Amino acid sequence: MTFVMGPALLFCPADRPERYRKAAARADAVILDLEDAVAPADKQRARGAILAQVGSTGEEPELDPSRTIIRINPAGTEEFEKDLHCLAHTPYRTVMLAKAESADQLAALEGYQVVALCETALGVLNAPAIAAAPNVVALMWGAEDLLATLGGTSSRTDDGGYRAVALHARSTVLVAARAFGKQAVDAVYVNIPDTDGLAAEAADAVASGFSSKACIHPxxxxxxQEAYAPSDADVAAAAELLDAAAEAGSGVFRHHGKMIDGPILKHAESILRRAGQKA
Known part of the structure; x- marks a missing residue:
């Protein structure tokens, strides 16, 4: 099963099964959260909710497995083992490993496609080794948990922008993921009413190379999705540029007064790929 990693990934508490379908309908993929979104006393009930919607053998689950991620608890914990026992009885084979910190932790997830969530100081430092693990399909970074491991109090300044240490972690995880040909997921934007701020951050994620951005509200x-969808003008310009490159037949050429070479053509190809994704 190939997981469909669209631009908008929406977290949904696993102990709220009445929200499952609504979340899946609003986003490109849904992340059923067994970790932070569920209180310790409710985790077993959350696992039961996931099992309940799967149905009996031969029945289709309520959620499409190719568009569903299960965020599981950190490796080495009792809850992690219980999560894996639960998932063994479901068709879901894409998991998000909370607080991923080493490549060794991925061995226990053989048979699963893993989105490794690098949200601790050690996880960020080991991001390249984690990205190199064969069952890792994507890396995501997390801001607030990271700052907590550093002894900090907030990942953002008063104007809403990230502090330098958070930006460093964001860049480190992105570069590590892309260096090993894996997807990269940008962190959540916690100020829900601030849609302008979210739009600006999502636009930066697109321009920087993140394949997706996680969301916490429908x-x-x-x-x-709007940030990731190229405008008609962008698509037309990219297509025109690639046609001009084919006609020029050389490594470097001039187009509308600008020097065009390989990297610029790759930017244009990226725009067309995103347009196809939304088609």
């Missing part, structure tokens, strides 16, 4: 998914 209203955020449409904002992220």
């Amino acid at each position: 209203t955020q998914a449409a904002v992220v």
